[in-house]
Amino acid sequence: MARVKLEIDGRRVSADAGETILDAARSVGISIPTLCHDRQLEPFASCYLCVVKVKGARNLLPACSTRVAHGMVVETNGLEVRQSRKAALELLLSDHYADCVGPCQLACPAGIDIQGYIALAAIGKYREAIALVKEHNPLPSVCGRVCTRPCEVKGCRRTLLDEAVGIDYIKRYIADLDLAGASPWRAEPAPVTGKRIAVVGAGPAGLSAAYYLALRGHAVAIFEAQPEPGGMLRYGIPEYRLPKQVLDLEIAQILALGATLHPNQALGRDFTIASLKDEGFDAIFLGIGAWRSSLMRVENEESPGVVAGIDFLRDVGLGRPMALQGTVAVVGGGNTAIDCARTALRLGASTVKLLYRRTRAEMPANDSEIQDAIEEGVQIEYLVAPTRVVPGADLRLRALECQRMELGAPDASGRRSPRPVRGSEHEVPCDLVIAAIGQSATIADLLGHVPGLLPAGESLGLTRWQTVEVDPKTLETTVEGVFSGGDVVTGAATAIEAIAAGRKAAYGIDTYVREGRARPEPEPFLSRKDVFAKITIEDLRSRESKPRRVMPLVPVEERVKGFVEVELGYTGDDLHEEAARCLECGCVALFDCDLRKYATEYGVEVSRFLGEARQHERDLSHPLIELDRNKCILCGRCVRMCSDVVGVSVFGFVNRGFGTIVAPALGGSLLDAGCISCGLCIGTCPTGAIAERLTLEKPGPWKTDRTASVCSYCSVGCRLSFESLGDTLVSATRREDDHVVFGTHCWQGRFGFHHLGGPGRLTAGQVRENGAAVQAGVDEAIAAAADRLTRALATCRPDEIAVFVSPRMTNEEAYLAQKLARGILGTHQVASFGALVNQAYFAPEAIASATYQDLAAADALVVAGARLAEERFTLHLAAARAARGGASIVWIGPEPDRTADLADVCLQCRPGAEPLVAAGIAAAALRRAGEDPVSHPDLGMVASLGPSQWLEWTGVKAEAIERAAERVRAASRRVFVFDADYRGERRTGDARAYAAAARALGCALLPAREGANAQGLLDVGAHPAWLPGYRPRHGGAAGDLERLWGVPLVALSSPAPDLAWQLADRRIKVALAFGIDPLGASGIPDALRAGLAAADLLIAGDVFPTATTRAAHVVLPMSSSVETSGTMTNAERRVQRLRRVIPPPSGLETWQVLCALGRALGGRGFDHASPDEIFEEIRRAAPIYRQVTVDAEGPEGLWDAGIFPLPPVPAVSSASAPSRPVPTSGLDATSARFAAWFEKRVPRPALTSLRAENDDGGV
């Protein structure tokens, strides 16, 4: 294609003439946002996010659909462009009735991902849960006790239904569990920066700031005036609510990150801000709190017998002995007042009266605290305010004179303000008055009394409330390098607000010391339902009411005796029940929603275009796929993916104008519309409108890790991205940029991995002793296996030993297995059990000469002996791609399927006649080319058939064959696809017949296979006939291997002529079976089964317990395909990289087990450190792999089919050949489990054809 030169953002770019601006920009790393474009789909141009400015054009142009032209000058990110994109996003979001995160998270001052940690706790991932909490709060155990819980009170939507979820108690549970563990979770600090930060005040704000600063690699010094850290947490909150031990433990966690604590160091007394600066601190955080009690402003307030609330609590906190008696009057209605009252009770007061000037409804203290206080005996009087302290004799108090109040009009805070009732003065007799009516900051005093507190020339700005003035986004004060937060900024507030401030300041300080300027933390865009409408009980009508778990408390009579902690904490049961109550208000696509990503990037203001917004019900009718139309932006990607790529058209646009929606065609559910559950719609949806219904108890969402790997389901080897969270596999998704299968996958690949992490895995070894199977550690099992093998080897011949491998094993694993067999066990008898069973159909010479790319780009395609739509779905999609490109498709088979629907010529034939029909087409083609097919070695017989005979044998009319031949001949890029493990009627030599027909037709060949690594097993030598790389057993190749392995191989005796016979005759004494279950699988000839069971020593390795492992003498646990790294070779001969996604439950990957076994047997060359090392050895052993590229990403590429002639086909076994091949996918426990998992959940419509009958020349 012609190249054109253009300019994008000032850069010269060369592109193909047919390319779009979007493609051209991407190719040079300029990203242009788009929501409606998917590189798998044709340009659609509907979201108008990708607009760019093209010089000379009147309008902005959509880059996704505008083709490049020579000399074009494109600007992708100018102001005009950005404004247009912003407006597009604002419009989309003006009709987006959806919550990004739950209201709980929005209500939390610290913005903790509450839904996330609850979901983690629900699935037992406590460590991950606490890690998530600590991203925003380093004091979760403390907060779990003292927090005022705005998340529950203001946030939790469940309050509309019944009661708030016990969010705080759940947090306390996981935090306590973590602290009580042997090694509490600890974040990994960033590398040391060399910057020094001083934190003044070790209260919640200072501790939080210190924690996040230390995490960023800074050296933090904390200065605290009191003897111990904690601030108000320690000196303001009584022990019975927050045991000091808990506080100590949590502070210890913070200090363990490296912050140093300097107690008894008071600002203004022991140091100043100026002195800190002089000492070289790069920045200072000021978090000294608000420690002055507000005055009651009544007569005689100075009398002895009147104390301030926080002074009272602090003295108790400092351990100063204090015995109370008589009546104590506490004035105030906040948490401090309640704390004072309950503390007074515990210190021996006979009566505690709490006097509050409003009513219970206006009381700022937590409801549960008030309740507890009342239960403990505190008497609360409402609507009273003190007017005078009445001193008594002997410096003692007589009473507190009070006045009755009544409530007037609401004030600025919305609370009704109290007004005194004239003449209602009365005396409340008491011995002590505790005034807990508020606190204020003392910073102004310090500034006034301590000269030189600040560096010369600086002044600290204060607000009119005498608190420190800060930039609300960075918490910078007016003094250079000094930041501040907590009560000293806000006035007396809550712990969680102080913690949030500490974290925010840490962000500002971090940017300040690194970049010289404090930056606020970027705020991600968050869509909120309540912008559009108030959420009501109506919105929750589908939810069941379920009461909240009650927090267990110490009995009242026990409580008041001392300071034992009142709340006992949730049990694991409580936690589970409470977690289940969470309504999951936030969006499951939170972390990968493109709409949100761009909305953040472009700083959208949702309010700009607010108007009518539609509300829809979620559609949960599909067991795997959730539809939430509220989040749909009508990009049409699902519609197009389903119709253009998948060819099913489940989705459609319905209605017009603003009322347009995307819905399953013809209404109803996805399944009614014929959904085949491939899940490709989920992958293409740019928002959370189409989401996977995860099988986990709670779907998160969480930030998951993504690992690019390949699917191990079948030989197509689709590329998948696996998402994991720690050791849990969360989902498998498409790889959009994949060029091998064009970013597609099938239902097995998308949803079928669930069994891998499922219950029932083999996590340890097993050794049979005296007939009884005994659990054993992996090492123990390996040692036992080695021991027994050594003994057995002493008495048996090489042809009595066999090693069976599975095509679900990696190249590295299979290579090690055959190396073990040949190099240590001294036998060539290593084989895939599936190939052994289906020897009659075994056709290793039929290797691919076409790639999937060739298939998709073909202009003639012959599909014979394959059920692509059902079994090799992504190849079916590639064939559909070819059909869209105008390819002529000739389909041959007895039962038309969806692939047949694509065909130009559909040749419905008698079962088993497929190879004959293929040969017939080849013969017809030769005849058309003027050649005589009768003399052709492969086609002669077919060519000489008479017309009636032909019709009788195949059921296909000759004219149809002619038409097919004409189509194929007319094309230039021809590909022939068949399935080497076709499940229809088969005969010996079918594969060879297909290969011959393809050759005669001039088609490149693509044989699909069942086993994911069926090709690789043969490539690396897991076959008795060949050494790795299809090299002969004798001669130079053996010598090469001897040198490579350092073991003699030339003397190795020949294998038995037919391993299947050998097994059927019970002549195998020692068998090793990896990843297969011949004893449990169906369809295995009884003789083979019995032969294996009769072995003297059976060593089985597997992922799950199976009939075979149950019968084995030694069982070794294996890793599944997501638990190990290595390579697999797909049906194209493409060597692909498999990456470990999660750790194997046994701790060892299969290659490690095999290496260990090799070493235990005394073998040399089994000390590989990684799969990469093994692959390097494979490349040396098998020269066909030498041209596979190995770079930082690992091995990748087609192996070289040109080096060797096709391997000689081994003699066909006559050992009980079945009339149909045994489905090899059923040979291993993994696929059996998958099938069971899938079948149980998804009623999937048959993928049979839409074609009613044969379109020509039918049976």
Next chain:
Amino acid sequence: MTRLTVGLGTCGIAAGAEETFRSLEAKAAGRPGLQVVRTGCIGMCYQEPLVEVRTRDGARHLYGRVTPDRLDRVLDEHVGQGRPVAEWLVWTDRGGGSDQAFLARQHRIVLRNCGTIDPESIDEYLAAGGYEALERVLAGIEPDALIATITESGLRGRGGAGFSTGVKWRYARQAPGERKFIVCNADEGDPGAFMDRSVLESDPHSVLEGMILAGYAVGADHGYIYVRAEYPKAIERLTIAIRQAEERGLLGGSILGSRHSFHVTLKEGAGAFVCGEETALIASIEGRRGMPRVRPPFPAVKGLWGAPTSINNVETLANIPWIVLNGARAFAALGTEKSKGTKVFAMAGRIRHGGLVEVPMGITIREIVHDICGGIRDGRKFKAVQMGGPSGGCISSELEATLIDYESITRTGAIMGSGGLVVMDDTTCMVDVARFFLEFTQRESCGKCTFCRLGTKRMLEILTRITEGDGKESDIPLLEELAERVRQSSLCGLGQTAPNPVLTTLKYFRSEYEAHIVNRKCPAHHCQKLLTYTITDDCSGCMLCLKACPAHAISGERKKVHVIDQALCTVCGECYKVCNLGAVHRE
């Protein structure tokens, strides 16, 4: 033989012409020498039912509002005694009749047979020179030469965009492809427009002949007529015409013995406005949702079923036979430098003579409104014309000297469009006009593009709140911003032009918007929620308004001045209507 024709277009039928026709047939049954013929619409829709009397001498007399009871006099006096009934005559070919001016200033090419021939008779079409053009072309004009003629004539697409028809054909002809298609776009969707319907109902063969010629020029042997299902009469007459043409060998294989074959399929559209857009129309014919797609490739290269396709509007096609017969020059002689020939307009609104007119390009708006259509009704003040339907715009009466040609109209901010022309007077609220058209486009948006689907919705919400008195000062800039973005960032014409009504009213009548927003007043006294009614001292206390008020907001005693309780008043305007003394004041 005296020929009596009755206009049986949809307009005529709606006015009761079928009754007139039946009655006339019955009365004529007993009289020899009388021929009663149905015909289509002659354009004077305001005078329907119309009956034309063509006497033996060829003289034509057109009678208006001929209800069956008027027939006897016409038959007796005119047909019987040769004395035309002067007071009912609206037009004669001798320069008489009350509405002579309506037809006198017109130049009828597209409408040449409309209202004169029987649309259900191919013979009448043939007698009027029909299919002569086809015969002449097939007899020896090469496709390229035909294309050259059409190009030379200067004919531009009458669907609205005004692209050169000859050039469009040439693209389709030159595009590689085994099969090609002609599509006649008869999905006339603009509110108030009925030109195409009239042509199809009155002269379907001229469209068919145009299509066959287009097929010959482009190299297509198949044509589709995409017609709205809401036009049953047009569909009926097209079906008859297609059958007749096939019977005469004018459609089908080897037309008139030539090598040219052409088949026509009628495809009924389900009434989506957007299906008038070429690519959406193609999708709809193909059985998919009518949704525009990215261009290029243009339909001329990749259209219906992926084949090169020329899509032409009804009116465009009806011009073709005339151009072939009369020559490119005769056509090009009409009109202005860049806009040749004539244009048919559907006249509606506050005009005295509403109906269908065909005028040469280059005539002024004033001439159409005042000279042809008789000016504004009820003696009110001419305020504006709206041209081009929802895609068009309002042109202030101050610009009434504007020439009717593509470029001049576009310069005003409106567009030529397909021919809808709505005349407005001083009782029309321009904000409400914009709201009306936007409501239409936002409802008819296919929903694909963000700005079209949501932008027009938000614009409509803003306009609605302005007309309801809830407008904000920031609304005008917001409207302008949205209008510009919708115009810029929409895939097809529907979205790109949807803001035009808003932009043009803002351009010419901004003060009206401001009055709504700032003063909470509608200067045209149209927007209900902005009106207040009060009763002046002129009230005689007749109690009419008091009884009429559905909200019981008016109190008062007989012979005493009444009072409206503003708190109860629902501003329905009933009092204003019933007051005989003009004592109800509205502002």
